[in-house]
Amino acid sequence: MKPAPFKYARPDSVDEALALLQAGGDEAKVLAGGQSFVPLLNLRMASVESIVDLNRLDDLAYIKRDNDTLRIGAMTRHRQIEVSDEIRAAQPLLCRAAAEVGHLAIRNRGTIGGSLVHADPAAEWPLVAAVLDAQCVLRSQDNSRTIAAREFFLAPLMTAIEPNEILCEVRFPVAPVGAVWGFQELCRRPGDFAIVAIACQLTLDDGGTCSTASLAVGGAHSTPLHVAEVEPIISGSQGEAAVMTAAAEKAAAAVDPSGDVHGSADYRRRMVKVLTQRALKEAWAQKRKRALQ
C-alpha cells in the first residue's frame, strides 16, 4: 500500500496551480484533503505523474454570503461547514449533512470541493448539492464556467470537470422563507458512507401546505439523483401519509442501484422508499416544531 512514484508541487496561488495543471495534461491531478485520493494512490487504484497540492491556497477556503447565495470555497473543510454559524443560519441542511461525513479526523482534513469532484454517489456533499441545486464554479488557465451540480455528476467517481480545471467554489441558495428539510442516512456504522441517504427541502406555507419541493437520493444510483418526479406529488399537499407513500414509491422507481457487501440493489431500492418517507416526515415535523415555538 505505497503509491507509485509521482512528481509533487505545492503552488502558492490558484493561477500557479492552474498553470501546473495545464502543463501536466491528463497525467496531473490536484490534491485537496487527500481523504479519498491518497487511499486510492496507496491502493494503486489510481496513479498519476504529478500532483498539484492545493493545501496552501487559503483563498480557496472561505464561507461568504451574498444576499440569497452562500458561496463556499472548494478548499473549505467539512468541519468548517459543520460548525459555521453563518451556514447554520442560512442553510442548516449543510451543517446537518457535514456532520455525517466520516469521522472528525476526516472532516478536519477533507474538503467540500474534494468530495464533489471525487463524486462518490453515496457521499453527502454531492447529494446535498443535487437537492439544493448548487452551482459549481470551475476554472482553468484561460476559462471560467459555472455548471449546475445536477449536471456535474456523470457516473461513480466521474464528473464533468476537465483535467485542466479546478473546482473553485460551490454556490448554494440560502434557504427560502418557510423552508424545512429532511435528511436521512442509513449506514452500517456512524461515519460510514451511506447505504442510502435521502435529502429533501420543502417550502411550506403557514398552513403547512407545500409550495415547492426538492428531493434527492444518495447511495442508490450511479450519481446522486435529484428525483424531479416526486415534486408534483408533494407540492400542494400537507404531507398526508398517502402522499409520502406515493412519493417514496416514485423515488424507489427512479433509482437504478447497484449492490455491494453492505447492501444489495434490492435492499437499497427498498431503503430509498423507507428513508424517503422518513425524510418527508422529518421535514413536516420541523414545521410543526417551529409552529410550537
Add this chain to the structure above:
Amino acid sequence: MSREGTGKMLGAQVRRVEDPRVLLGKTQYVDDLVLPDMLAVAFVRSPYAHAKITKIDVQAALTKPGVACVLTGKDILETIKPLRVEFDTQKVPFHKSCNWHVLTPDKVRFVGDLVAAVVATDRYTAEDAAELVEVDYEPFEAVADMESALLADAPLVHEEWGDNVMERLEAQIGEVGKAFQEADCVVSERFVTGRHMASPLETRGCVAQFDVATEALTVWSSTQVPHTLRASLATLLDLAEHRIRVISPDVGGGFGLKAHPFPEEVVVTYLARALRKPVKWIEDRREHLSASLQAKHQIVTAEMALKSDGSVLGLKARFLSDAGGYSSYPWSSAFEPKHAAGTITGPYKIPAFSFETCTVATNKASIGVYRGVGIPIAALTMERLLDMGAQKLDLDPAEIRLRNMIRKEEHPYTTLMGAEIESGSHQASLQQALDILGYDDFRAEQQKARQNGRYLGVGIGSYVEGTAHNSAVFDSFGVKIGGYESATLRIDESGKVTVFVGTHSHGQGHHTVYAQLIADTLGVALEDVAVVQGDTQATPRGWGTWASRSAVTGGGAVTSAAQKLRDKLLRIAARLTEVPADDLELVQGAVQRKTGAVRLLSIPELAHRIIAQPTSLPPDEEPGLDVTVAYEPPPITHSNATHVAALEVDIETGQVQLLRYIVVEDCGTIINPIIVNGQIQGGVAQGIGSALYEQAVYDDAGQFLTGTLMDYLIPTAADVPQVEIGHIETPSPYTLHGIKGMGEGGAIAPPAAIANAVADALSPFGVRVNEVPLTPERVLSMLDRAQTNPGTE
C-alpha cells in the same frame, strides 16, 4: 493500591504498569526498528482464487534500480520446507495434511497466496518492482463455498487428497436415539457464522538480521509465540535452533492470529541470511485482510430434544467448517469445529450428544485460531436452541437455562466430552446479569414499546470457557506442543526482582499481574519487579500467550518460582537470625519475625549476602538467587459467564441498535479487576463485531470482496456500549491462588446473546435468527422470510 489495607496485591485495583508507555506512544513495535542497510520486501500475491502458475518472468523487476532480489517458489523448493501440520496419527487418524509452501511453486489456492518476494532498498521500490513481475496463470474453477466443496464433481484444492475433506470425525456419547424418542419437543436449526478476522491494530510483520561473523540470526516478529516461531524457523530452514534468536517487541494485539508461525516470516528470515542484510516486511492492511488467517466460519445443523419441563435430553449436531486453502500450524485449520463440538454443552447438563465434524478445504485464506475458537458458534447454537425450546414449551428463556445448568454443588462436574468442570457459578451469574438489567422492568418496557411499533429484545448467552489447557490435553488432541509454562526468577544484589517468562503479553498487561503475584509472594513493592518477555535468548522455553492461558500458566510459573526463592531466603535468614523459618515471613522488603512483627533483616541485605558474600552462607546452601521453574497447570481450567444483550430492531431497515450489554463473569480469583474488566470490554467489542458487523466476503469465483476496512467493518468505540460488568469469584480448587483464565470470554457470547435478543425483539413475527453477522439487510430478509412462511419457528 492495596486491598483493604492488607498489603496484598492479589485482587487489587492496580493500574497497569504498561499504560504510560502505550499512552505516550513510547512502545516499540517491529516497524519501529530501523537497521543500517535494511532492505524491504513486497510480496507478489495471487489475484486468482485457484490457478496454475504457468510462467513467472522476473527480469523486468530484477533490472529495476534498487531491487536486490526476486524470489519465487521454484527457487526455494529444495531449501525451504513447507509448513505442514502433522498430528500424532494414532490420536488423529482421520486428518489429511497438506503442504503450505512459503512461496507456492505451482498452484495458487486463494486470492493473496504467495507467489514471489521482491526485495529492494525500500518498500516503495519493492512494490513498484512487484508490479513488474509477470506471472501467467491458468485459472481453475474455484471451490468458493464449503457445502459445494463436498460435491462429487467439486474441483480439488489439494489433488492428492482425492476430495476436499481435511478432516471428518463422528461420535456418539450417551443414548441419543432414545433421547429423541422420548422427547416432548424437538427444535432444530441451521446456524451460520461469518468468516471473521482477528484484525489487530498492528498487522503482522518481521525483521530478520544475519550476523556473518557468528552465523546467528536475529528475528524480530510481531508474534504471540516467540519460542514456537524459533523452533519452526529452525525446522523449516534446516538451521540450528540455538543460532536463531526471536525477539517479539511490543505487540499491538494478536487475539490468536499471531500464535501461528507464518510463511512470510520464513521467507524474510531466509532472505536476510541469503542476502546478508537485514530485511523487513510489514504487512499492510490489504494483505492482512486477504492473506493473513481468517476464522470461525462454520455451518452447524443441530437438533435438541427436550422434555416438557424444559430439561434437555439430547443434542445432535453437524459442524461443517471452511478451512480455506491450507492448514495453519500447530492446531491445523480443522480445529475450529472440533473445539465447537467439544465445548457445546457449555454450562448445561446434556445427557446424550452425537456429532459429526467435517472440515473442508476451499479457495480462501486459511482458518486460524481467533479469540474464542469454536466456542462462539457452539454457544450460538446451544443458546439459540434453548430459546427456541423455551418458546415452544412456553417457558421463560432464563427459566429453561436455570433448569439445565450445572448446579454449584454438582461440581466437579464431568461433561459428556470428559472434561471436568471444577467449579463455577452458572445460575448465579445468570441471575445477577438479569438483575443488573432489571429483567422484569425490561419486559414491561418491551410490551409498551411494541404498542408504539418499536421492537425491543433481550437475549441471554451463557457459556463455559476452557482455559490454560495442559500438556496432557494437547497430547490427547494429537498436537505436539506443551501446555506448561516457564519462568526464571532472579533477585539481584540490591534485592530487586527480575522475572523472565515464556508467555508474551500483546496488550493484556502481564507485567502488571505477574508483578502483583511476585510482590505478594516475596513481600516486595510492585515497582521492584521487572518483567522480561518476548526474547528467546533471555527467557526460558515457553509456549507464548493464547487460549486464555497466561494468568494460570504464566502466573503459576512466576508464583512457583517466587515461592522457591522465598523459601530459600527464609531458610537462609533462619540460619542467620537463629529464628525458626516458619516464624519468618517476607513483608515490605524485609524478613520479619511473625511473632511480634519484628523486622530482622532487609531483603537487599540478605540478597547481597547470598550473592556477593557466599562464604557467609550455610555450607549446604548454593550461592545466588536465581531459579527456573516449569509449571504444568491442571488439564483445563474453566471460567463461566452470562452475557445479556438488550437492543432495538428497526423493522423497516433491519438495523440493530444495542441498548445495553451486561456481563457477569466468574474467572475464579481475580488478580486485577481493572485488567479483567478491560479484557471483557475488548472481548465484547470483538464479539459484537462477529454478531453485527464483521464478514470476510468472497464471491462465487473466490474473489475477495472485503479488502479494506471500508468493506470489512470492525466496530468502533462508537458502536460498542460500555459493558456493565458484574463479578463472581469461585476459585479453582486446583490452580495457584484459584485463578482461572478469562481472556477470550468476552468474545464468546455476543453472537448468542445478540441473536437471541434479535429473535426476541422480532418474536411477534416468528423470525428465524440463525446467521451472523446480523447485518441490516440480513435481518430484513429474515423478517421477509417469516412473513412469507409464518409459523416456522
